[in-house]
Amino acid sequence: MRGSRPLIGTALAAGALAAGALVFAPAAAAVTPGTAQAGYDCGSWGGGAATLAATQNGTSATITITSAVTTPIAVARDTINATLTLAKAGGGTVKFTGRKNPALPAGGAVRIGPLTGTVTSGASLNSFFAGPALTMNVLGFPVNCDAVTSQTPGPFVYS
Template identity: 70%
Template sequence: MRSRSTLGTFAVVAGGLAAASLAFAPTAAAVSPGSATATYDCGSWGGGSATLVATQSGTAATITLTSSVTTSIPVGADQINATLTLAKAGGGTRVFSGKKNPALPVGPVTIGPLSGTVASGDSLNSYFAGVALKMVIFGVTVNCDALTSQSPGPFVFS
C-alpha cells in the first residue's frame, strides 16, 4: 500500500513540476524591432519620415504606418485601401494590405493595421526598387517610394 502512495505522490509532484516548467517557459519571440522609421516620397501628396509598427502572432503579422504624407481633405475611417510591399532579405517580397485607417482630419496619414503573412526568419525592409506603399483614396491612387532603409533596421520575424 505504501508503494502506491509513494508512486501517487511522485506522479503528483512530477505533474506539478511539469506544469510549472510550462508556466515559466520563455514565450516565443516576436518581431524585432517593434517599430522602425523610413523616408517615403509620395509625389504631390508629400513625403518624409514614416513610422512603421509591426506585430506578429505566429505566421500572421500586421504593420501600422504613420507618415508625413498628408491629405488635403478629411478622410473617414476605413476609406484608404493600402498595400505595403516589403523587400525580403535574400530576394522576394512580402505584401501587407487592408482597408484600415482611423478617421483622419486634413494632415498626416495613418494606415493600418495592414495584414500579411510571414515566415520564421523573414527579414523585411520597406526599401526596394518599386512602389513600397500604394494607397487608393477616394479612387485616386497614390504611389510612394521608400527613399531609405528602415532604421534601426529591418523587421525580423520569429
C-alpha cells in the first residue's frame, strides 16, 4: 500500500495541471449565424442572392462568397482580387480581402474566398449600403456590386 501513495499524489498533480490549463485556455470563438444570404446588384455582370459563409478564430475572420453572378469565360484559380465591405453596428465598416477563388468554368457562379478580415468581440456586421459592398477584379475587369438587401437570417455577430 505504501507504493500507491506517490502515484496518487502524481495523479492529483497531473489533474490539477490539466484543470489549470483548461481555465487559461482561450475560449473557442464563434460567429453566428455561420451563413447568411444577401442580395447584390453587380450591374452588367448580373446580380441576385449571394451566400456568405463566415468563420472566426480570435480576431481573425474569413468570409467565403458564393454568388448568383456568373463569369462569361473560364477563370483560373486564385485570380480574382476581391474586397467585401460590411457595415458595423454602431458605425464604421470591416473589409474582408483576398485573392482566393477556385477555377471557374465559363458560365459558372462566382465563388470567392476565404476573404480575410479583422473583427472585435461583439462586432455585428451586416450588408453595406453606402457604396459598393463587393468589388472584384476579374481578368482585369472591375466589377462593383451594391448590396440591395440586408443579410438573412441576420447580421454576423462575432464572439
